[in-house]
Amino acid sequence: MKKIILILIFQSLMLYNSMGQKTDLQIDSGFFEVDGGRLYYEMAGNGKNIVLLHDGMVSNEIWDYQFPVLAKYYRVTRYDRRGYGKSSDPEAPYSDIEDLHELFLKLKIEKAILFGMSSGGGCVIDFTLKYPDMVKSIILVGAVVGGYGYTSHMTYRGGHLKSPADMADPVKAAEYFVWEDPYEIYSENLAAKQKVSEILKRNIHRPFNSQYYKPPDRIAARFLGEIKVPALILVGEHDIPDVHSHAGVIQYGIPGARREVILNSGHLIPVEQPGEFNKTVFRFLRRNEFFSRLNNGGIEEAEKYFNSTFNSEPKVPMFSEAEMNQLGYRYLQQDKTKEAVRLFTLNTISYPDSWNVYDSLGEALLKEGNKSLAEKNYRKSLELNPKNENAVNVLNNLKGER
Incomplete structure (x- = not known):
C-alpha cells in the first residue's frame, strides 16, 4: 500500500508541475491587520484579480495546484481565514465577510473573481450579496449556503462517523476526514489524501470559541436572486448528498448559474482532480471574457x-459548439452576415472535427455571396459526414449553376 501511495504522490507532483508550477514564481506574502487580529496572505501574478477562499478544514494550501497556474494570467491572492494556517485565532467577535472586505482594501483590490471552497464558498456568497460591486464573477466549489441547513446524514456522515465526540479533537477530526470519511476525499484519490494529511500536520485547524463568530446580516439562501454576476458551481461526484443539495439550491437561486459535477472526486476537488478542475475553471473564465468582449466591444474585440x-x-474551448452555432444563426437572422461568418469561423477553429460547423459556415458564406469558399466548407462537412444530405444538395445546386 505504501508503494502505491508513493507512486500516486509522484504522479500528482508531476501533474502539478505540468500544469504550470514555476520555482521562480514571484510571491508577495505577509500579513494585514483586521479588527482584533491579523491574517496571512500570498499574492502572485498580474492582471485581473482572483481571490481564493479555503474550506473549513484546510488552510490556503488547498489551492496549491491552482495558485501558480492562475498566476500566469491573473493577479491571484490566497489567504488564511481566522483560526487557520498562519492567521491569528479569534479573540473577539469577528466577521469573515468583513475580513475579506478588509483584504480588498488593504491589498488595493477594487474588483475580483472569487473562488470559494465549502464554507469559504458560503462566505463568497455572503460577500457578493453585501458588496456586489466588488465582485466580477464567482466560482463555488462544494459550497454551502447560509439558511438552507443540513440533514442528520450530514451530521453523522451517513453513519460512518462512529464517535461524534472525537470531532472536538482537531487531530482525531483530521484523521477521520482524511482517511475514513467516504465523502471528503474519494477513496481512490490516495495522493490527495496524503497531500491533505501533510498540510494538516503543518497547519491544523485550531478550534476557538464559536461565540466570536458574527453571522451575516441576512440569510443568504433567501436572497440568491440578487446575485447578478456569472456563477460556476462545482461539486464532486462522491461528495456527501447534503452538499449536492446545496449546489442545486445555489444554482436554482442565482440567475444563469452553471453547475457541473466533477467525476472521481469527493469534497476537495482542487486537490483530488486538479487537472479537470483547472480546465473547467479556465473554460468558465475565458467564456465569460469572450462574451463580455463580444457584447461590449463587438466581434473584433472578441x-x-x-x-x-x-x-x-x-x-479549453471558450464556448460550446451549439451556443456559437445558435449565436451565428441569430446574427444571420439579423442580417449581420459578415459578423455571422466570423463567428462560424471561430467555431470551425474550436471544433475542427465537427461536420456541422462547416455546414453552418458554408450557409453563411453563401448568403454573403462567397460561393467558392462556401463550396469548400460544404465539401469539408461532407468529408466528415458523408450522410450530410444538406451538403450534397447544396453542392449539386452549385454545380448546376456553373
Whole structure:
C-alpha cells in the first residue's frame, strides 16, 4: 500500500508541475491587520484579480495546484481565514465577510473573481450579496449556503462517523476526514489524501470559541436572486448528498448559474482532480471574457481575445459548439452576415472535427455571396459526414449553376 501511495504522490507532483508550477514564481506574502487580529496572505501574478477562499478544514494550501497556474494570467491572492494556517485565532467577535472586505482594501483590490471552497464558498456568497460591486464573477466549489441547513446524514456522515465526540479533537477530526470519511476525499484519490494529511500536520485547524463568530446580516439562501454576476458551481461526484443539495439550491437561486459535477472526486476537488478542475475553471473564465468582449466591444474585440488565448494552456474551448452555432444563426437572422461568418469561423477553429460547423459556415458564406469558399466548407462537412444530405444538395445546386 505504501508503494502505491508513493507512486500516486509522484504522479500528482508531476501533474502539478505540468500544469504550470514555476520555482521562480514571484510571491508577495505577509500579513494585514483586521479588527482584533491579523491574517496571512500570498499574492502572485498580474492582471485581473482572483481571490481564493479555503474550506473549513484546510488552510490556503488547498489551492496549491491552482495558485501558480492562475498566476500566469491573473493577479491571484490566497489567504488564511481566522483560526487557520498562519492567521491569528479569534479573540473577539469577528466577521469573515468583513475580513475579506478588509483584504480588498488593504491589498488595493477594487474588483475580483472569487473562488470559494465549502464554507469559504458560503462566505463568497455572503460577500457578493453585501458588496456586489466588488465582485466580477464567482466560482463555488462544494459550497454551502447560509439558511438552507443540513440533514442528520450530514451530521453523522451517513453513519460512518462512529464517535461524534472525537470531532472536538482537531487531530482525531483530521484523521477521520482524511482517511475514513467516504465523502471528503474519494477513496481512490490516495495522493490527495496524503497531500491533505501533510498540510494538516503543518497547519491544523485550531478550534476557538464559536461565540466570536458574527453571522451575516441576512440569510443568504433567501436572497440568491440578487446575485447578478456569472456563477460556476462545482461539486464532486462522491461528495456527501447534503452538499449536492446545496449546489442545486445555489444554482436554482442565482440567475444563469452553471453547475457541473466533477467525476472521481469527493469534497476537495482542487486537490483530488486538479487537472479537470483547472480546465473547467479556465473554460468558465475565458467564456465569460469572450462574451463580455463580444457584447461590449463587438466581434473584433472578441476575435482578438480568441486569437490571443486559444492556444494558451490549459487548452479549453471558450464556448460550446451549439451556443456559437445558435449565436451565428441569430446574427444571420439579423442580417449581420459578415459578423455571422466570423463567428462560424471561430467555431470551425474550436471544433475542427465537427461536420456541422462547416455546414453552418458554408450557409453563411453563401448568403454573403462567397460561393467558392462556401463550396469548400460544404465539401469539408461532407468529408466528415458523408450522410450530410444538406451538403450534397447544396453542392449539386452549385454545380448546376456553373
